Amino acid sequence: MACEPNAWGKYEATSGRRLSLVAHCVDVAAVVEALLTLPTWSRRFTALAGQSLGPVTLERLTVLAFLHDAGKAGAGFYSKALADEARLHWLRRTQAGRDELGHTRVVAALCGEDTRYAAHRDALGIEQIICWGGDDIDAQEAVTDLWLASVSHHGEPIASESLRAEFSKPFPTWTVPIEGYVPLGGLRELGETARQLWPSAFSADPAPWKPAQALIHAFAGLVSLADWIASNVDFFPYDLGPQDAARWPHARVAAAATLRAMRLDVEAARASLARRKPGFREVFGFAPNRMQLETAAAPLRSPLVLEAETGGGKTEAALWRFKALFEAGEVDSLCFLLPTRVAATGISERIEDFVGKLFPDPGERPNTVLAVPGYLRANGASGERLAPFQTLWPDDGQDKAIYWAAENSKRYFAAAAAAATIDQFLLSTMQTRHAHLRGSVLLRAFVVVDEVHASDPYMRTLLKAALQRHLAAGGHALLLSATLALDLRDELLGIAAPRRSRGFGRGAPTEPQAGDSEPRDYPRLSAPAFARKLPPPERRKTVMHTVLPQMNDPQAVAALAAEALQAGARVLVLRNTVRQAVATQRALEALLGADHPALFRCRGIVALHHGRYALPDRQALDAAVGAAFGKGAASVPAPVVLCATQTVEISVDCDADLLITDLAPMDVLLQRIGRLHRHADRDAFRPEGYRVPRSIVLAPPGLDMAALFDTRNRRGLGLGPRSAYPDLVCLQATLQALLDFPALCIPDDNRELVERSVGRPTLRRLAETLGEPWQAHWSALAGERSAMAADADYKTIDWLRPWREAVPGELSTEARTRLGLDGIDIELPAEARSPFGHAIAQLTLPAWMLPTRPEDAGLPEATEFACDAQGFRFAIETRSYRYDRYGLAQAPSHPDG
Numbered sequence: 096m097a098c099e100p101n102a103w104g105k106y107e108a109t110s111g112r113r114l115s116l117v118a119h120c121v122d123v124a125a126v127v128e129a130l131l132t133l134p135t136w137s138r139r140f141t142a143l144a145g146q147s148l149g150p151v152t153l154e155r156l157t158v159l160a161f162l163h164d165a166g167k168a169g170a171g172f173y174s175k176a177l178a179d180e181a182r183l184h185w186l187r188r189t190q191a192g193r194d195e196l197g198h199t200r201v202v203a204a205l206c207g208e209d210t211r212y213a214a215h216r217d218a219l220g221i222e223q224i225i226c227w228g229g230d231d232i233d234a235q236e237a238v239t240d241l242w243l244a245s246v247s248h249h250g251e252p253i254a255s256e257s258l259r260a261e262f263s264k265p266f267p268t269w270t271v272p273i274e275g276y277v278p279l280g281g282l283r284e285l286g287e288t289a290r291q292l293w294p295s296a297f298s299a300d301p302a303p304w305k306p307a308q309a310l311i312h313a314f315a316g317l318v319s320l321a322d323w324i325a326s327n328v329d330f331f332p333y334d335l336g337p338q339d340a341a342r343w344p345h346a347r348v349a350a351a352a353t354l355r356a357m358r359l360d361v362e363a364a365r366a367s368l369a370r371r372k373p374g375f376r377e378v379f380g381f382a383p384n385r386m387q388l389e390t391a392a393a394p395l396r397s398p399l400v401l402e403a404e405t406g407g408g409k410t411e412a413a414l415w416r417f418k419a420l421f422e423a424g425e426v427d428s429l430c431f432l433l434p435t436r437v438a439a440t441g442i443s444e445r446i447e448d449f450v451g452k453l454f455p456d457p458g459e460r461p462n463t464v465l466a467v468p469g470y471l472r473a474n475g476a477s478g479e480r481l482a483p484f485q486t487l488w489p490d491d492g493q494d495k496a497i498y499w500a501a502e503n504s505k506r507y508f509a510a511a512a513a514a515a516t517i518d519q520f521l522l523s524t525m526q527t528r529h530a531h532l533r534g535s536v537l538l539r540a541f542v543v544v545d546e547v548h549a550s551d552p553y554m555r556t557l558l559k560a561a562l563q564r565h566l567a568a569g570g571h572a573l574l575l576s577a578t579l580a581l582d583l584r585d586e587l588l589g590i591a592a593p594r595r596s597r598g599f600g601r602g603a604p605t606e607p608q609a610g611d612s613e614p615r616d617y618p619r620l621s622a623p624a625f626a627r628k629l630p631p632p633e634r635r636k637t638v639m640h641t642v643l644p645q646m647n648d649p650q651a652v653a654a655l656a657a658e659a660l661q662a663g664a665r666v667l668v669l670r671n672t673v674r675q676a677v678a679t680q681r682a683l684e685a686l687l688g689a690d691h692p693a694l695f696r697c698r699g700i701v702a703l704h705h706g707r708y709a710l711p712d713r714q715a716l717d718a719a720v721g722a723a724f725g726k727g728a729a730s731v732p733a734p735v736v737l738c739a740t741q742t743v744e745i746s747v748d749c750d751a752d753l754l755i756t757d758l759a760p761m762d763v764l765l766q767r768i769g770r771l772h773r774h775a776d777r778d779a780f781r782p783e784g785y786r787v788p789r790s791i792v793l794a795p796p797g798l799d800m801a802a803l804f805d806t807r808n809r810r811g812l813g814l815g816p817r818s819a820y821p822d823l824v825c826l827q828a829t830l831q832a833l834l835d836f837p838a839l840c841i842p843d844d845n846r847e848l849v850e851r852s853v854g855r856p857t858l859r860r861l862a863e864t865l866g867e868p869w870q871a872h873w874s875a876l877a878g879e880r881s882a883m884a885a886d887a888d889y890k891t892i893d894w895l896r897p898w899r900e901a902v903p904g905e906l907s908t909e910a911r912t913r914l915g916l917d918g919i920d921i922e923l924p925a926e927a928r929s930p931f932g933h934a935i936a937q938l939t940l941p942a943w944m945l946p947t948r949p950e951d952a953g954l955p956e957a958t959e960f961a962c963d964a965q966g967f968r969f970a971i972e973t974r975s976y977r978y979d980r981y982g983l984a985q986a987p988s989h990p991d992g
Contacts, residue, residue, distance in 0.1 A: 102281030125346035166198030168281030169268030189267035229303025316535025356496035404842030405769025443514035461511030473501035556887035578762035653682035663782035671813025711933035761852030
């Protein structure tokens with residue numbers, strides 16, 4: 096007699112091979128068990144659970160992970176491996192909807208009390224699992240939510256509250272067989288396998304178990320990660336072992352080996368580091384300063400805030416603290432966050448070099464990833480996308496698992512060391528798909544946020560929420576800044592307090608230790624109940640600056656740059672807007688000639704640097720900036736001028752003799768000034784007249800900030816409401832500080848400059864002193880800041896809130912980690928090539944550049960495409976666009992227009 100067909104979990108259409116549902120679920124359970132037994136993961140989940148994860152609890156978590164795909168036992172899902180005719184016949188016969196072919200929301204039938212599915216619940220063992228909560232109804236609901244968190248492994252939370260409306264509807268997927276397959280048999284096989292492999296989970300336990308809400312949220316992400324790993328046939332092949340419960344020992348061996356290969360298990364690397372104990376000089380090539388040593392040795396409290404001057408070695412301090420935490424077993428990975436793509440790309444190379452020297456043996460070296468969408472870079476190599484799920488990496492003899500984390504943005508933080516834009520971290524706390532996956536994987540990481548001051552209230556609210564979640568599990572975080580205002584520092588240091596009040600963290604803060612500093616000391620190292628004044632840097636610089644009212648005169652700016660070039664200087668021109676940067680570049684070319692050797696070039700083409708370039712060109716421009724202004728070019732005497740926007744002001748290794756910059760808030764200006772005289776080894780090559788750092792600050796005509804209340808006077812300047820820098824009170828305070836300080840002593844003046852120009856209490860008093868319309872402007876800004884913070888707070892996922900409140904509808908909306916930066920990706924024809932020689936398949940258009948469109952109009956298409964030697968043109972409905980060496984811009988509708 097023929098055997099009854101079994102439920103399947105994986106299916107290969109080309110070969111017809113199937114992996115049984117039991118086998119796939121066993122693989123996922125093995126990965127979850129392996130992850131939860133790793134020391135750091137175990138500590139994090141213990142902290143979130145609020146209790147020790149004993150053997151019985153671990154078995155129960157493994158069981159719930161095993162049952163993550165219970166919905167695949169339905170006939171609707173089974174039909175996906177059948178011919179279309181058989182599937183359509185079943186759909187017509189049952190009058191089932193297409194959602195019956197899914198395997199997540201169909202578990203609603205197993206959550207309710209409908210007697211039609213009582214046998215199904217009994218076969219799977221749902222009632223026994225719910226009884227893990229004892230007689231406590233709340234505990235029973237929490238256990239149910241924990242299973243639903245496991246079912247939510249595709250990234251969108253499924254909760255009993257959101258399923259309640261579906262409890263009473265018919266589910267043919269459970270009651271109507273198909274092609275000899277009986278769904279009840281599939282559920283029974285799952286339930287019997289679970290009870291066979293993990294009997295302790297089902298044994299009588301007198302103490303009811305009420306899973307903590309934070310544990311439920313973290314478990315959702317953990318199962319997502321495990322499912323992704325176990326679904327990869329390179330790690331868990333079809334023929335790994337038997338297709339039933341006997342697969343379990345084979346799956347456990349494969350899980351352990353895979354986690355080691357992927358560097359999710361870093362215990363071997365940690366042991367090696369403890370044996371070798373490399374010194375700071377051995378890794379970085381120079382002796383550490385006091386700041387770097389103090390940061391590594393600071394108490395285990397988070398967040399730790401390091402305030403020190405630009406170029407003072409904060410990056411090395413952060414990396415060396417990671418080494419100390421990693422060696423001590425406190426963290427397994429590094430997550431280094433930057434405000435911009437350019438900065439993340441730059442720091443990625445430094446992290447690769449650091450990891451390579453810290454772990455010279457490639458066989459034990461943690462993997463590194465550049466966590467910026469569009470960039471396929473891992474472990475010092477670049478990959479090539481062959482198909483949606485296929486990536487070609489160099490055949491360097493390494494297990495391909497070491498590149499796995501780089502192939503999808505949702506997996507970035509599964510790497511042992513990731514350099515990312517802060518957006519990727521913020522996505523871990525937003526109501527968007529796969530937020531729980533990101534958040535869970537990050538629990539093991541040492542999170543470093545560079546330039547932490549560079550955020551608006553919206554981003555800051557998201558950042559605080561993400562950090563609170565991280566600290567609640569006992570995670571570690573370091574916040575870096577050269578220009579942090581005291582009120583913001585206190586706000587960031589206070590993020591740990593709410594979680595401690597709910598029983599998280601390492602207990603109540605201790606009293607301040609000896610060596611505490613005054614709040615205004617600088618440089619400074621701070622943590623909750625800890626403060627340390629750091630010794631002043633050995634190298635100071637005095638920056639001579641001039642304020643000129645030529646902000647809207649690109650020809651005058653070009654003349655200033657040309658004068659410096661004539662003296663042999665390297666000049667950096669930073670404008671607040673792309674429009675002004677392009678205008679200045681054109682003025683320079685008109686003044687000097689388009690072929691002048693001092694003009695910045697990328698691949699031999701004269702260019703500038705801003706964010707409105709296609710990805711391949713951005714990558715090439717980033718590299719060209721490093722080649723022209725970075726450390727490797729420190730001794731090159733040839734003059735050069737680069738026009739750029741904010742894309743190069745933060746965390747970019749850029750050394751200039753003269754800085755010409757638009758007026759901006761003081762903390763931004765100090766970051767820009769950090770690009771001056773960055774490398775001491777170039778001092779001997781600086782031209783006469785530029786041996787002392789010099790900057791020229793471009794201000795509005797007449798130095799009249801009040802005139803910017805009139806919108807006609809601020810067009811294109813990046814100043815004023817709805818512009819890059821909307822706070823006119825802050826700009827007025829910055830302008831006055833510049834006039835009061837004709838020379839800036841860096842870093843001695845940093846604290847005073849920031850507090851009088853950026854600190855909220857000071858600016859509030861200034862607005863009151865200036866009277867109307869300044870007070871009205873300040874009040875309007877306060878309202879906008881409050882609204883932005885409230886908007887961000889509404890969009891966050893709080894792991895302390897009940898899982899059942901995580902409604903799928905809230906997480907299906909598009910995430911925005913920054914306000915006002917929406918854009919649309921436009922697909923281009925195959926013949927689209929940039930002036931730098933790259934094929935351009937896709938281009939992002941800012942939302943403001945697009946024609947006004949109804950919300951349901953769908954994605955626009957590029958038309959009227961035409962190439963020429965300089966670039967290409969295209970149209971979107973009624974608007975025309977031009978892409979050339981100046982980047983993307985709107986163009987006249989007709990060539991002669």
